[in-house]
Amino acid sequence: METLQPDDPRELGSYRLLRRLGAGGMGRVYLARSPGGRTVAVKVVRPDLAADADFRARFRHEAEIAKAVSGRFTAPVVDADPEASLPWLATSYVLGPDLTDVVAAHGALPERTVHALAAGLAAALQEVHAAGLVHRDLKPSNVLLAADGPRVIDFGIARAVDGSRMTQTGVVVGSPGYMSPEQAQGKDVGTAGDVFSLGAVLAFAATGRGAFGDGASSHAALLYQIVHGEPDLTGVPQSLLGLVRACLTKDPAQRPAPAQIVSALAPGGVEHVLTDWLPSAVASTIATHAAGILDLEAPDPAPAGASFGPAPTMTSGSAATANPAPAYGSNPGGGSAPAYGSHPGGGSAPAYGSAPTPGYGHQPGGPAAPAGPAHGGPGTPLPGTVRLGEPDTGDTGPSRRRVLGLALGAAAGVAAVGGGAAWWLGRDGDDSASPTDAAGRGGSAEPAAETFTTPPPGVAPQPLWHKATVEDSTSTGVPLLTHDGLLLISGDPLVAYDVRTGKARWSKKDACRPGEPLLFHGGKVFLADGDYDGVLVALDVTSGEEVWRSRLGKSVTVESAIAIDDKHVYVTANDFGESRSATQYRTAVAAISHTTGTKVWLQKRDWGTKDYDVQGNVSGRYLVYADSNENLTVRDTATGAQLWSKKIGDDWSWQPTIANGLVFLPGDELTAVDADTGDTRWTLSPNGRGGFGNPSVIDGVLYVSDDDDGVWAVNVKTGKRTWLSDDLDVQGPETFLRAGTSLYGATGSLDGGIVALEAGTGKVRWVYDDNKGNGEPWQMALAGNRLMVTHGPEIYALPAV
Numbered sequence: 001m002e003t004l005q006p007d008d009p010r011e012l013g014s015y016r017l018l019r020r021l022g023a024g025g026m027g028r029v030y031l032a033r034s035p036g037g038r039t040v041a042v043k044v045v046r047p048d049l050a051a052d053a054d055f056r057a058r059f060r061h062e063a064e065i066a067k068a069v070s071g072r073f074t075a076p077v078v079d080a081d082p083e084a085s086l087p088w089l090a091t092s093y094v095l096g097p098d099l100t101d102v103v104a105a106h107g108a109l110p111e112r113t114v115h116a117l118a119a120g121l122a123a124a125l126q127e128v129h130a131a132g133l134v135h136r137d138l139k140p141s142n143v144l145l146a147a148d149g150p151r152v153i154d155f156g157i158a159r160a161v162d163g164s165r166m167t168q169t170g171v172v173v174g175s176p177g178y179m180s181p182e183q184a185q186g187k188d189v190g191t192a193g194d195v196f197s198l199g200a201v202l203a204f205a206a207t208g209r210g211a212f213g214d215g216a217s218s219h220a221a222l223l224y225q226i227v228h229g230e231p232d233l234t235g236v237p238q239s240l241l242g243l244v245r246a247c248l249t250k251d252p253a254q255r256p257a258p259a260q261i262v263s264a265l266a267p268g269g270v271e272h273v274l275t276d277w278l279p280s281a282v283a284s285t286i287a288t289h290a291a292g293i294l295d296l297e298a299p300d301p302a303p304a305g306a307s308f309g310p311a312p313t314m315t316s317g318s319a320a321t322a323n324p325a326p327a328y329g330s331n332p333g334g335g336s337a338p339a340y341g342s343h344p345g346g347g348s349a350p351a352y353g354s355a356p357t358p359g360y361g362h363q364p365g366g367p368a369a370p371a372g373p374a375h376g377g378p379g380t381p382l383p384g385t386v387r388l389g390e391p392d393t394g395d396t397g398p399s400r401r402r403v404l405g406l407a408l409g410a411a412a413g414v415a416a417v418g419g420g421a422a423w424w425l426g427r428d429g430d431d432s433a434s435p436t437d438a439a440g441r442g443g444s445a446e447p448a449a450e451t452f453t454t455p456p457p458g459v460a461p462q463p464l465w466h467k468a469t470v471e472d473s474t475s476t477g478v479p480l481l482t483h484d485g486l487l488l489i490s491g492d493p494l495v496a497y498d499v500r501t502g503k504a505r506w507s508k509k510d511a512c513r514p515g516e517p518l519l520f521h522g523g524k525v526f527l528a529d530g531d532y533d534g535v536l537v538a539l540d541v542t543s544g545e546e547v548w549r550s551r552l553g554k555s556v557t558v559e560s561a562i563a564i565d566d567k568h569v570y571v572t573a574n575d576f577g578e579s580r581s582a583t584q585y586r587t588a589v590a591a592i593s594h595t596t597g598t599k600v601w602l603q604k605r606d607w608g609t610k611d612y613d614v615q616g617n618v619s620g621r622y623l624v625y626a627d628s629n630e631n632l633t634v635r636d637t638a639t640g641a642q643l644w645s646k647k648i649g650d651d652w653s654w655q656p657t658i659a660n661g662l663v664f665l666p667g668d669e670l671t672a673v674d675a676d677t678g679d680t681r682w683t684l685s686p687n688g689r690g691g692f693g694n695p696s697v698i699d700g701v702l703y704v705s706d707d708d709d710g711v712w713a714v715n716v717k718t719g720k721r722t723w724l725s726d727d728l729d730v731q732g733p734e735t736f737l738r739a740g741t742s743l744y745g746a747t748g749s750l751d752g753g754i755v756a757l758e759a760g761t762g763k764v765r766w767v768y769d770d771n772k773g774n775g776e777p778w779q780m781a782l783a784g785n786r787l788m789v790t791h792g793p794e795i796y797a798l799p800a801v
Contacts, residue, residue, distance in 0.1 A: 001031065012042050012088050013081055027086070031093065031293075039293065040078060040090040050086050063089050071127025072270070073120045075144070075153045091153065095290045096146035099205060102282055103140070108208035109279070111237040115462075116277035117143075117150050118202050118243065119270045122261035124152040125198065129191045129258065136189060138197035139178040140204055147286050149274045176222035177210045181250050184223045192252035198261075199247025200231075207235040211248065242458015242766065256456030264455030267799050268464050450785060452799035460756070460766035463796040464786065465502040469495075479655075479735070480781035480788055481518040481525065483541050487781070487788045488525060489795070490516050496544060499783040499797060506544035511537070519564040521594050526569045528558050536561060536571055536592055550597035552590055559587075562616030562625055565637065569594045570623055572614045575604060589625070591640060603640035605633075619658040622675045626656050634663065634675055644678040659697035660716050666692045670704060670712075672719060682719035684712075696736040701759075703743060705732025711745065711755075711762060725762030728755060730769070737782055739800045744787060746778040754778060754789055754798065770794060 002020040004010070008030070010017055015032035022029050027046040033039050049055045060082035066089075067077045080089035099117075103109070109117065121143065128135055135142075137154060144151040176184075180196035183189045203211035211231035213222050231248050233241060243264070246256050256264075266273045278286075455461050469491075481488040486505060487497040494512040496505045512518075512527055519526045524538045524547055534557025538547040552558060555576045563570040568591040576585045590602040616625035623635045626648065633645040648665060657664045662681060665671040668691040670684040686692065690707020695714075697703075701722065702714040709732040713722040731752040733745025743759040753769030768789075776792035787798040 004030075009044075012044065012084075013079065013090075015040060015042055015079075015090060017042070032090065038078075039093040041075075041093045042088055042090045045087040047086065056082055056087060059087055065131060065133055068131040069128055069133065071124065071130075073124035073149055073151055074127050075151045093293075094144040094146050094151045094153070095293060096144045096151070096286050097282070099140035099143040099145060099150075099201065102145055103205065103208050106279065106281055108235070109205045111206070111239065113277055113279060114202060114206045114237070114240060115265060116273045117145075117205055118198075118240065119262055119265040119273050120150040121152060121198055121201065122258040122265070123270050124150070125191070125194050125258040126262065128152065128194070134189060134191055135194045135197070136183070137175055137178075138194055138201060139175045140201055143201060145278060145282060145286075147278065147283060149270070149277070176219045177212050177226070179223075179226065180252070181227045182252060184226045190252065191258075192255045195247050195255045195258065195261075196249075196252075198258075199244045199255075202240065202247070203231060203233055203236055203244050206237060206240060206244075207233075211244075239460070239769075242460075243456060246456045246458055256459070260453055260456045261459070263453030263799075263801075264459045264461050267452060267461055273462070450799075452785060452801040454801045455766065458766060460754075460768040461799045461801055463798055465797045467497075467502045467795050469793045469795065479517070480779050480790060481520055482781045482783040482788055483520050483525075485783065486541060487783060487795075488518055488541070489790060490514070490518055490527075494527075494539075494544070496541070497795065499786050499788060502795065502797065505542075508539070508544045511539065511544070517561055519561050519569060521564050521566070521569075524594065526561050526564065526594060528560050528571070534558050534574075536569060536597070538594065538597060548597040550592050550599070552592075552599055552602060556588065556590075556602065558590075560614065562589075562614055563618040563623060564594065565618045567594070568592060568600055568637065570616060570618060570637075572616075572625075573602065575602075589623075589635065589640065591637065601640040603635065603642065606631075606642075606645060615655050617656045617658055619675075620661075622658055622661075622663075624656045624658050624663055624675070632656065632663070632665070634678070643676060646678055655694060657695050657697055657702075659702075660700070662716065664695045664697070664702060666694050666704070668692075670695065670702075670714070670719070672716075684714060684719045684721065693732065693734055698736065698738045698743075703736040703745075705734065705745070707732075711757065713759075713762060723762040725757055725764060727764045728767070730755065730767055734777065735780070737780060737787075739782055739785070739787070742800070744780060744800075746780045746789070749775050749777045752778065753791075754780060754787070768796075768798060770796070 004017060004020060008017065008020065008028075012030070012032065015034055017030045017032045019031040020028065021031050021041060026049065027044045030042045030044065031039070032042045045055075045059065049059075063077060063080040063082060067080070070076045075091045075094055077089055077091050081087060097105075121138075125135070125138075135152065135154075138152065142152060142154050144153060178197045178200045180189065180193035183193050200211050209232075210222075211233060212225040212229065227250075231244075233244055236244050243256075243261065246254075247261075249255050262270060452461070469489075482499065485499050487499050488494065489497075490512055492512055492514060493507045493509040495507045497503065498505050511529070513529075516527050520541060523541055525541045526536060526538050529535050529537045529549065534551065536550045536558045538549070539545065540547055550558075552571075552573055553575075557574050557576075559572040559574055561569055561571050571590050571592060573588040573590050574585050575588045587605040588602055589605055591600040592598065593600055613628035614625050616623065618624070618637060621637050622643075623637050623640075624632070626632050630648055631645055632648045634643045635641060636643060658675060661675045662672040663675050665673065669686070670692040672681045672683075673679060674681055684692075686706050689710060692712075693705045693707070695702050695704035697716055700716050702712075702716050704712050704714065706712065708726075709728050709730070711725040711728065711732060713724075714720065715722060731747040731750050733747050733752070733755050735746045737744045738759055741759050742765065743757045743762075745755040745757070747753060747755065753767055755767050756765040757763065758765060770791055772791060772794060774792040774794075779790045781788045782800060785800045787800040789796040789798055
């Protein structure tokens, strides 16, 4: 930033000029202030452009369109005078450095900051595109980092500056290293071109270098790499790698839309991911810079002959002559990487549509403006933030000292916590259980309907909410139960969480044994009692209140609930008979009416199947269960009569899968046996791959992982493979769910997370991992269009998209 020179105007329209900010392809840029105290950046057009009638027409048109961009993450054009002797336009001024200077001073940005940056920039592109503009020159120096979010500047005006050259053969408009392949080849550029530039900007932010080369590379080499080469994405965090790759796809039609990116990275709203988004060192510097900017006074009146009348002589490459006071690591002349067609050490040359490339505090731009229709909701400033970009009423308003104090309060707050752990998952404690009344009830669920946008390939949706429960308060090996907007997780206390908010709706201590399966039917949840009284308990799922408890007899105790159908709850039990001995007892299985709690039948199990550990399932007339003595047993659900029982090998710890009259057994081969007889109906060989894990059957298709982390889709009737997905970089899923065209898999405890595949082809869409590394398996359940997920004590609500 430099002091005004004798040939500089002191006023433009109603704006008093304060300092020089730089010079670029269109002309000079000044810091100015309105009568009402609004700080703006004013661009003044070069005399040669001002004398061009065609340019004036383009400038007038583009300025009017740019005024329509009034979004949360852009620096809006607030005023312009295309008819002045030297046309000018004013944009809101952003208190923040550009991305180039931040990376130069601090290196690559943290992963959480790049996540927030990606969401904010995608939202900015939504705003720009909704106004009918294509930015065409999105690059790090055109991205400003403010305390409450990023801002995109210089949208649209490049088309006015270079409109006469844009149709000439062989002319390329933009900045090398950040333009799209179609732009580098001089072809028509649409909104997808901005998405390519976004990917390049994110790669730079995440790694500290250009994806296609650095400033030492020639322009020709950079353009060749963009058109023909592959980007170097080494160092891009895994969680962002898929997104950046998708943005940098050569084919414009294959790139994600900005709306898809926003939905994937910020399903709960962009404001949420921008909480404390900047590293503390950057936030602290913004606070310091704010003090200097907001307290600037206008210089003394200009000498005679220097007022804005006769046009000052201005050339596009003119460098400042005053001694600059560089801020935030900038160097005299701008500090940002030169734009395509510019020369080092000064402003941009007039060719190629380069926007000015000044350093920290030099950029035209501005903080939050009210959200436009393309953004998901109104922007919410940080507490105490003054929006310098608000419409100027002409009133003198509060003193600049007052404004300064408010702005510093907000920025200092960011500096104090900017390096903390608050990020897009939300803070631990933000979604803690709400206070309950004496009966243990909580608030009601939010009734609003929801829609979620499918994220681009490779990009996992971010949680709508997250909470961390107390260690060991939940059991991680038991499937989750969801019903009517509630999520229940086996543990003590037994808690019902609202799937919309994560708040506790009710909580009940001593109701559930650790690891006890939860079964649901007809508005009731069924489980073996937590007091080890040997009874089956039915609880009202909406309140947690007990409906009934069932005892099988004086000498028979319920051990565990294992399966449920439309009529009965099936339980394992211990029959002590007359001895009442802890060692002399017979195991049993029983059916209990889930309407009345009365016993329907009780059958003693074979002596060889005596064991506490049982996994069960039911389908039609078949109750099937496996025990830790490695037996598989099938019974008739109406009478409890045993149809058959057989040894199943070394591994029993799986939930039996039964469908279409077949029971499916994992192992070295996948085997389907007849539920009536136990006879083998078909087998499937892994064809040299490792053996099969526990299968799931959904809508007539069997899904199963093999020991080499491949996922198979198999025809249930024939045992023929439909597809094999071998592209996972994580452990193969152990359980599966399907919603629409998406197949979701939850992996075990070693290396994985939640996997999303295309159900029809097996193509990997994304993998979500919280990087907690707690050694616990993942569990999941569907609740409408939300995917409820647990990983040890962590609970997440993901959009099912």
